[in-house]
Amino acid sequence: MQASDFKSLFIRDLDRLMDELETYTSEESLWIKVDGINNSAGNLFMHLCGNLQHFIGAVLANSGYERKRDFEFNGRVTIDELKTDIQETKRVLEDYFQNESNTAYDKEYPLQPFGYTMTINYFLMHLLGHLNYHLGQINYHRRILSKT
Numbered sequence: 001m002q003a004s005d006f007k008s009l010f011i012r013d014l015d016r017l018m019d020e021l022e023t024y025t026s027e028e029s030l031w032i033k034v035d036g037i038n039n040s041a042g043n044l045f046m047h048l049c050g051n052l053q054h055f056i057g058a059v060l061a062n063s064g065y066e067r068k069r070d071f072e073f074n075g076r077v078t079i080d081e082l083k084t085d086i087q088e089t090k091r092v093l094e095d096y097f098q099n100e101s102n103t104a105y106d107k108e109y110p111l112q113p114f115g116y117t118m119t120i121n122y123f124l125m126h127l128l129g130h131l132n133y134h135l136g137q138i139n140y141h142r143r144i145l146s147k148t
Helices: 003-023 041-058 069-074 079-099 102-106 120-146
Strands: none
Touching: 003 041, 003 079, 003 102, 003 120, 041 069, 041 079, 041 120, 102 120
16 A cells, blocks of 8 residues: 555544544543443544554654553543544644655564564554544444434
8 A cells, every 4th residue: 555545544534533523412421431332432532542643653753652551541531632632643644644655664563563573554554444443433332322
């Protein structure tokens, strides 16, 4: 895949993430845990931004981002802070994909989060799948709450 393809897909899905956030009927509903879903939507929003900011921003783009993974799953912030996190994540990814050459994706990803060597291309594909997996959970969470 090329930089423009990755950029287009990540930005599209971060825009979808923002749309989901703006569709919630109340800030309080972001933090409700629903049977069958282990995390609140608010924590999933935080996790997605932290994940992308860490694995793309800090590791590949040297953004200086310091991840607080435990807080992503146990903390709580305002809806405005979530919006800012999504916008900042989008900015970091846009900058990274704008400035990265297509040949860089064939290089080895600097970390081994799964315990084995992989290319940057492989891991970026994984991150897209991860983003969409949780985006689907958030959508499901929101729809369950809108029926109650």
